[in-house]
Every structure is written in structure tokens, then in C-alpha cells.
Amino acid sequence: MSVPSKKIGVQSVSRSTLAKQVVDRIVQLLVSGQMKAGDKLPPETELMEELDVSRPVIREALSALETLGVITRKTREGTFFNNKIGSHPFSVMLALAIDNLPAIIEARMALELGLVTMAAEKITDEQLAALQETIDAIANSKDNNYGDHDKEFHRIIAISANNPIVEGMIDSLLITHQKIDSLIETRERDLTVSHHQAIYSALEQRNPQAAFQHMYNHLDYVRQKVLKLSSEK
Incomplete structure (x- = not known):
């Protein structure tokens, strides 16, 4: 038996509105308490009618929310807010600020530092050894195609913090990494290796202050580079 969807009351958006504003409308249903984790969203046709937008806009918005871990789309059952969304508040906040690049970069810095x-x-x-493997893989990469190894480096560090309360932030951290990484058109492999090796050395020495400083240097460099590229477009 299918689960009935809740009728939602949201103001319509203009036809010129992009999918981001539909994302905002849907996330506000959670933030306002009108809907909660596990609730079923209305079908696409109903969302189209209530928000006064086309099907492609609705689907783009839903795809973005699914990527962020806010919703799950089940074949023949419908679209649901994730049951664990309450324990992943960063996903909701990220959904609200997905086009705010400075905020995304600063959020990533706050988490990683x-x-x-x-x-x-x-x-x-063992985790240190895995970190070194990612650094070696970046150093030996061809055509500067090392995005996955870069992401794995940061994932290992996040997991090694071994704190169950912040585990819900790790997926959001990796999403911000992917968003920022997608904006980088030219990579500097040797500089990335240098930055990562400095962070690794601080971790190996069990030196929190040095680890913080080297991570800050790395992320601040990325921040300045991405914001410059963004401003030039």
C-alpha cells in the first residue's frame, strides 16, 4: 500500500525561477516543521502545480536534494525526506546555500580544521599509511587527474577523527569538496602533494597545532583560487 503524501502549502515561484529556489522551498518544509524526516513529498505533478514550474525544474531540484542526502527517491513508491535527515543538519544547510560559494568554502574550512x-x-x-598512499597516487597521476585521490585524503582525515557526533558532517564535507573541486579548471599537482605531505607529517608527529596550520594553508590557497576563478566567469 502506498503511503499518502502530505498536502503542502507553499507560495508559488515565478517561471523564471531556477531549481535552486525550488530546493529552498522544499527544504523550508523541513525547517518550518510543516514536514518531518520520513515524510513523503507530493508527486512531481503536484509540485509542478503548487510551485508553478516545469517538470525539468522540479527534477533538477529533486536531483540536487538527493545528491545532498536530503531526500530518497524510491521506484514506484515516491520521494521521501530521509529518515536520518535530523541527524544530518549540515545537509539541509548545504541545500539552502548550495549556490553561495564563499559560504560553502568557509563551511568546509570550519569542518576540516x-x-x-x-x-x-x-x-x-593504518590510516596514516592509507593517507600516504593517496599522496603517492596524486604524485604519480597522469594528466593531473587526481580528484578522487584528493577527496580520499580528506575523507580519511575526517574518519580518523573518530567522533560519532560529527560523523553526520562527513558526507556534507565531501559534498563541499566535490562542489569546490568541480570548479577548479587547472590543477597544480606538485603543490597539492606538498600541501598534503605537510599535513601528513603533522599528523604523523601527532601535532594538532601544526596539523591545523598546514590544513589552513592548504584550504586557504584553494579558497583564494576558487573565488578568483569564480569572479572571472
């Missing part, structure tokens, strides 16, 4: 200091105290020898 805290995680790397915890990692310096808790990282295992």
Missing part, C-alpha cells in the same frame, strides 16, 4: 586537530590525536598507523 576541527577534524584535522582531532585526527592528530587519534589517527592510527
Whole structure:
């Protein structure tokens, strides 16, 4: 038996509105308490009517929300807010600010700088070895195609912080990494290796202050580069 969807009351948006504004409208249903984790969203046709937008706009918005982990689309059952969305508030906030690049970069910095200091105290020898493998893979990459290894480097550090309360932030962290990484047109492999090796050395020495400083240097460089590229477009 299919689960009935709740009728939602949201103001319509103009036809010129992009999918981002539909994302905002849907997320506000959670923020306002009108809908909650696990609730079923109305079907696409109803969303189209209530928001006064086309099907492609609705689908683009839903795809963005699914990528962010806010919703799950089930074949023949419909679209639902994720049951665990309440424990992943960063996904909701990220959905609201997905086009605010400075905010996304700063959120990533805030998360990673805290995680790397915890990692310096808790990282295992096995995790250090895995970190070094990512650095070697970047150094040996061809055509500067090392995005996945870069992402894995940051994921290992986040996990090594070994804190269950912040586990819900890690997926959001990786989403911000992917968003920022997609904006970088030219990569500097040797500089990336240098930055990562400095972070690795600080972690190996179990030095939280040095780990924080080297991670800050790395992320600030990325921030300045991405914001410059964005302003030139």
C-alpha cells in the first residue's frame, strides 16, 4: 500500500525561477516543521502545480536534494525526506546555500580544521599509511587527474577523527569538496602533494597545532583560487 503524501502549502515561484529556489522551498518544509524526516513529498505533478514550474525544474531540484542526502527517491513508491535527515543538519544547510560559494568554502574550512586537530590525536598507523598512499597516487597521476585521490585524503582525515557526533558532517564535507573541486579548471599537482605531505607529517608527529596550520594553508590557497576563478566567469 502506498503511503499518502502530505498536502503542502507553499507560495508559488515565478517561471523564471531556477531549481535552486525550488530546493529552498522544499527544504523550508523541513525547517518550518510543516514536514518531518520520513515524510513523503507530493508527486512531481503536484509540485509542478503548487510551485508553478516545469517538470525539468522540479527534477533538477529533486536531483540536487538527493545528491545532498536530503531526500530518497524510491521506484514506484515516491520521494521521501530521509529518515536520518535530523541527524544530518549540515545537509539541509548545504541545500539552502548550495549556490553561495564563499559560504560553502568557509563551511568546509570550519569542518576540516576541527577534524584535522582531532585526527592528530587519534589517527592510527593504518590510516596514516592509507593517507600516504593517496599522496603517492596524486604524485604519480597522469594528466593531473587526481580528484578522487584528493577527496580520499580528506575523507580519511575526517574518519580518523573518530567522533560519532560529527560523523553526520562527513558526507556534507565531501559534498563541499566535490562542489569546490568541480570548479577548479587547472590543477597544480606538485603543490597539492606538498600541501598534503605537510599535513601528513603533522599528523604523523601527532601535532594538532601544526596539523591545523598546514590544513589552513592548504584550504586557504584553494579558497583564494576558487573565488578568483569564480569572479572571472
